[in-house]
Amino acid sequence: xxxxxVKPIELTLSSAFVPGSSDHARSTWFMNExxxxxxxxxxxxxxxxxxxxxxxxxxxxxxxxxxxxxxxSLGYWPGIFPFAGFSFSFPFSSEDPSIVGTALRRTxxxxxxxxxxxxxxxxxxxxNTTRSYYIIMSxxxxxxxxxxxxxxxxxxxxxxxxxxxPVGLVPVVQPGGERYMSLQTKLIDMSILPIDMNxxxxxxxxxxxxxxxxxxxxxxxxxxxxxxxxxxxxxxxxKIFIDxxxxxxxxxxxxxxxxxxxxxxxxxxAGVSFIELSKADREKWLAATPxxxxxxxxxxxxxxxxGSEMVKRYQEEMAKLGYAWPREWGVK
Amino acid sequence: MEPITxxxxxxxxxxxxxxxxxxxxxxLMAVGLLGNVLLMGFNPSGWLATGxxxxxxxxSVLITIPLFVFMGILAGISGLSSxxxxxxxxxxxxxxGALGVATVFSCTAFGVVTGSSMVTAAVFAQVSAPxxxxxxxxxxxAYGICSSAGAIGMLIPPSILIIIYALLxxxxxxxxxxxxxxxxxxLALLFSAGILIIAWxxxxxVGGVASIAQAKATWRERFAALLLLWPIYVCAVIxxxxxxxxIFSPTEAAAWGALILIIITLVTGGQKRWHILSKCGxxxxxxxxMIFFILxxxxxxxxxxxxxxxxxxxxxxxxGMGFSPVHFILIMVLIYLVMGCFLDSISMLSITLPxxxxxxxxxxxxxxxxxxxxxxxxEAGLITPPVGLNVYATKGVAEPDVTLEDIFIGSAPFxxxxxxxxxILIAFxxxxxxxxxxxx
Amino acid sequence: MGDSETxxxxxxxxxxxxxRYLAMVGVGFMFFTTALVVTDVTGxxxxxxxxxxxxxxxxxxxxxxxxxxLAWALIxxxxxxxxxxxxxLPEKYTQALDCLASLxxxxxxxMMTYFAAMFFGESFLKGEFMMARINIPLWLGKLVxxxxxxxxxxxxxxxxxxxxxxxxxxxxxxxxxxxxxGQIVD
Ligand code: NA
Ligand code: NA
Numbered sequence: 001x002x003x004x005x006v007k008p009i010e011l012t013l014s015s016a017f018v019p020g021s022s023d024h025a026r027s028t029w030f031m032n033e034x035x036x037x038x039x040x041x042x043x044x045x046x047x048x049x050x051x052x053x054x055x056x057x058x059x060x061x062x063x064x065x066x067x068x069x070x071x072x073s074l075g076y077w078p079g080i081f082p083f084a085g086f087s088f089s090f091p092f093s094s095e096d097p098s099i100v101g102t103a104l105r106r107t108x109x110x111x112x113x114x115x116x117x118x119x120x121x122x123x124x125x126x127x128n129t130t131r132s133y134y135i136i137m138s139x140x141x142x143x144x145x146x147x148x149x150x151x152x153x154x155x156x157x158x159x160x161x162x163x164x165x166p167v168g169l170v171p172v173v174q175p176g177g178e179r180y181m182s183l184q185t186k187l188i189d190m191s192i193l194p195i196d197m198n199x200x201x202x203x204x205x206x207x208x209x210x211x212x213x214x215x216x217x218x219x220x221x222x223x224x225x226x227x228x229x230x231x232x233x234x235x236x237x238x239k240i241f242i243d244x245x246x247x248x249x250x251x252x253x254x255x256x257x258x259x260x261x262x263x264x265x266x267x268x269x270a271g272v273s274f275i276e277l278s279k280a281d282r283e284k285w286l287a288a289t290p291x292x293x294x295x296x297x298x299x300x301x302x303x304x305x306x307g308s309e310m311v312k313r314y315q316e317e318m319a320k321l322g323y324a325w326p327r328e329w330g331v332k
Numbered sequence: 333m334e335p336i337t338x339x340x341x342x343x344x345x346x347x348x349x350x351x352x353x354x355x356x357x358x359x360l361m362a363v364g365l366l367g368n369v370l371l372m373g374f375n376p377s378g379w380l381a382t383g384x385x386x387x388x389x390x391x392s393v394l395i396t397i398p399l400f401v402f403m404g405i406l407a408g409i410s411g412l413s414s415x416x417x418x419x420x421x422x423x424x425x426x427x428x429g430a431l432g433v434a435t436v437f438s439c440t441a442f443g444v445v446t447g448s449s450m451v452t453a454a455v456f457a458q459v460s461a462p463x464x465x466x467x468x469x470x471x472x473x474a475y476g477i478c479s480s481a482g483a484i485g486m487l488i489p490p491s492i493l494i495i496i497y498a499l500l501x502x503x504x505x506x507x508x509x510x511x512x513x514x515x516x517x518x519l520a521l522l523f524s525a526g527i528l529i530i531a532w533x534x535x536x537x538v539g540g541v542a543s544i545a546q547a548k549a550t551w552r553e554r555f556a557a558l559l560l561l562w563p564i565y566v567c568a569v570i571x572x573x574x575x576x577x578x579i580f581s582p583t584e585a586a587a588w589g590a591l592i593l594i595i596i597t598l599v600t601g602g603q604k605r606w607h608i609l610s611k612c613g614x615x616x617x618x619x620x621x622m623i624f625f626i627l628x629x630x631x632x633x634x635x636x637x638x639x640x641x642x643x644x645x646x647x648x649x650x651x652g653m654g655f656s657p658v659h660f661i662l663i664m665v666l667i668y669l670v671m672g673c674f675l676d677s678i679s680m681l682s683i684t685l686p687x688x689x690x691x692x693x694x695x696x697x698x699x700x701x702x703x704x705x706x707x708x709x710x711e712a713g714l715i716t717p718p719v720g721l722n723v724y725a726t727k728g729v730a731e732p733d734v735t736l737e738d739i740f741i742g743s744a745p746f747x748x749x750x751x752x753x754x755x756i757l758i759a760f761x762x763x764x765x766x767x768x769x770x771x772x
Numbered sequence: 773m774g775d776s777e778t779x780x781x782x783x784x785x786x787x788x789x790x791x792r793y794l795a796m797v798g799v800g801f802m803f804f805t806t807a808l809v810v811t812d813v814t815g816x817x818x819x820x821x822x823x824x825x826x827x828x829x830x831x832x833x834x835x836x837x838x839x840x841x842l843a844w845a846l847i848x849x850x851x852x853x854x855x856x857x858x859x860x861l862p863e864k865y866t867q868a869l870d871c872l873a874s875l876x877x878x879x880x881x882x883m884m885t886y887f888a889a890m891f892f893g894e895s896f897l898k899g900e901f902m903m904a905r906i907n908i909p910l911w912l913g914k915l916v917x918x919x920x921x922x923x924x925x926x927x928x929x930x931x932x933x934x935x936x937x938x939x940x941x942x943x944x945x946x947x948x949x950x951x952x953x954g955q956i957v958d
Contacts, residue, residue, distance in 0.1 A: 019500065019685075047638070048686045049685075051638065051682035051686070053384065054383065063379075065372070065373070066379060180506060181490055182578075187581060200502065202498075
């Protein structure tokens with residue numbers, strides 16, 4: 001079909017993430033791909049690192065017509081989007097972003113409340129974010145789980161702390177920006193961050209031991225478009241946005257896997273030792289961890305979502321994709 | 333109207349409003365709101381501004397502002413500030429300009445505790461400026477020293493600005509923090525030299541002979557006077573020991589500082605101690621409200637300038653001109669100095685770095701060397717009119733007879749010293765790169 | 773002294789009292805924050821136990837310390853302005869400029885109050901909270917925004933009325949009541 005020559009539309013994207021992050025790579029890929037497939041009829045202007053608004057204020061940018069697309073983490077609004085951080089209520093689950101990402105898509109497809117929630121907020125969810133691999137960086141060597149006892153670990157969020165306590169770790173809630181100095185002054189002995197943020201904050205300069213405890217992959221709804229802006233697009237372009245959004249997820253999975261390898265290599269070169277906990281130790285830890293999924297179900301159900309069914313379906317979908325659950329979660 | 337035209341008109345309107353005596357924060361907020369209404373419409377402008385106003389204030393690291401200000405006010409009321417300057421006067425009062433130099437180094441030392449320039453300026457404007465004036469310092473100079481030397485603390489770790497710079501430019505936070513230490517000390521030395529030159533050329537500016545009377549103390553009296561300062565030692569040991577001993581973070585240190593001064597006030601305040609605490613508390617929240625109102629206004633105005641696309645347009649123009657690295661650095665310094673007249677430091681970074689970083693990499697300039705020079709240029713913006721956040725913070729706590737203009741004028745010599753420090757750093761990269769190369 | 777002038781003075785006195793009470797709320801939160809942080813640090817260092825949600829609520833507390841005092845800071849002359857021109861002008865011009873500044877205040881802060889009220893309202897109705905160890909309601913922090921900006925707007929409205937009265941010789945109320953002379957009202 002020959003479309004008449006029209007003036008290109010310039011859309012605005014605002015991201016909470018800094019250049020160099022995997023979200024930056026994904027969003028950039030998304031924008032370039034949309035421009036390419038619309039033959040230059042859609043172009044983008046972008047703001048990074050929360051330049052236009054603080055991370056926690058990004059949502060209003062898209063809801064209130066300041067920008068067309070935001071790239072952020074829904075974890076800031078668990079009251080509005082109760083399913084935010086869904087995958088992360090399951091302690092120590094799969095680290096494979098493609099499995100987690102596919103399972104969540106399939107799960108949510110059978111719960112219409114999910115998409116409706118975005119529409120109610122005047123948004124459309126174009127692309128999910130897998131939040132890279134979480135890693136525990138330590139200033140001192142750790143051989144067994146027993147060595148963790150009494151160590152202070154810097155982290156954020158609701159569940160990490162609950163997972164750390166059974167082995168005697170002391171959770172210290174602290175923003176990423178403060179970790180470097182805190183590790184230097186020994187205010188904390190360890191820090192939990194996704195491997196890319198770990199790299200951005202250059203944590204391995206002050207913490208030379210990496211513990212792969214298998215913390216799993218955090219998955220979030222990440223690239224959100226204003227419904228008003230979306231509806232202004234032609235059906236043909238709307239389809240391009242949806243398709244490219246999904247493909248951007250796959251791009252991000254591959255990107256994260258490659259990046260993990262590269263970052264691990266560069267950390268090793270910088271003198272970081274990687275520590276694997278023994279199978280027995282990991283099983284002991286897993287058995288002692290509270291069922292935070294059960295807590296998450298309560299949270300979902302209090303906000304009108306069928307928590308039990310969603311959690312059950314997700315575990316089934318994961319199993320279908322070949323993931324063997326070491327323990328059943330969300331048991332009432 | 334083109335966005336850039338609206339942006340330029342906004343700058344003109346801001347200057348007009350400021351000159352006409354509209355409160356600074358209000359002028360920033362009003363122009364930002366109006367400009368964004370023109371760029372995006374009424375509702376988007378209002379929502380963007382509200383989010384900015386809230387998160388410019390509701391940020392955990394900013395809790396240090398009221399707490400350190402409270403500490404400063406209590407130090408003033410309890411007579412601790414005058415004791416400090418009495419002792420400094422006894423020891424070095426016979427050297428003209430010594431109190432000013434002592435203030436510069438106190439601000440630098442306070443930089444070890446806080447990562448915010450405005451906090452340092454506000455604290456020292458209360459603790460030091462009135463004392464310097466009592467010893468005969470010109471009011472402009474006394475307040476100019478505090479507002480300018482407040483900027484040094486941002487070059488000494490901890491530093492919010494350097495962490496944000498390193499993150500946005502994908503650099504090592506640790507290396508960047510260490511790299512800025514020598515430039516920070518250089519600035520302190522230059523400021524001190526500047527004060528001594530002023531004292532030499534115009535003795536009346538630093539109290540002429542008035543302070544010399546203090547210097548007649550005997551050695552015995554001098555040592556005895558050191559004991560007077562015990563609360564300072566307690567404070568320093570607890571705060572610095574607490575941060576570097578891994579007991580609390582720099583953010584949490586502010587609460588400990590406030591607690592110590594509250595205890596000192598309760599112990600030494602006599603019957604009026606509760607009255608003193610509530611009165612100082614009221615003064616603190618008023619000062620914090622003033623500072624946060626300016627931060628909110630500056631944030632809203634900065635979003636407007638950002639959306640008007642002035643900076644990226646100018647920068648893209650410059651990138652295309654094929655400058656040599658040194659010329660490029662000089663031009664970027666100039667751009668940051670101009671931007672510094674209208675924008676706060678963090679906004680400047682988030683507007684420019686995503687565009688600038690790849691260009692610097694492509695030109696083969698050492699990014700840490702480049703970054704520290706730019707931080708220096710950005711910090712100079714804290715004391716330049718019309719939007720000079722350190723000057724505003726200083727004015728907010730200054731004695732009633734001191735005007736905003738007085739402080740801008742008093743800061744001008746230090747701005748010139750910034751302009752001397754920057755070429756020195758450009759010419760001698762080792763001042764920046766030596767320490768990080770040694771330590772990592 | 774005319775009736776309207778007396779009434780205006782009474783209103784000013786009342787608003788000084790109200791803004792002072794609001795500022796005391798900020799002072800209360802400052803003491804609370806000090807106690808919270810000190811307790812949290814002590815617990816962490818000595819017993820390896822933190823107060824759940826303490827760190828996450830610092831941002832919210834920062835807002836509650838400063839926003840309630842916005843109006844109080846105007847009355848006590850803390851808000852910074854340039855006096856370079858106004859000091860050198862004849863009184864009538866100064867009064868005209870004061871009117872202008874107040875007008876800007878009423879409009880800009882009025883707009884901020886309107887949006888701040890919705891900012892809080894939406895957050896409250898949707899039950900927004902922060903994902904910490906405990907659920908910290910986000911609207912609790914946002915609530916201070918309409919309160920702070922609302923009282924601030926009203927005070928600017930009062931200031932505008934006084935400024936206009938002065939300009940047209942309806943009454944003469946010293947600007948010092950708004951801290952314009954830089955004098956601190958205790
Ligand atoms: Na510092
Ligand atoms: Na400036």
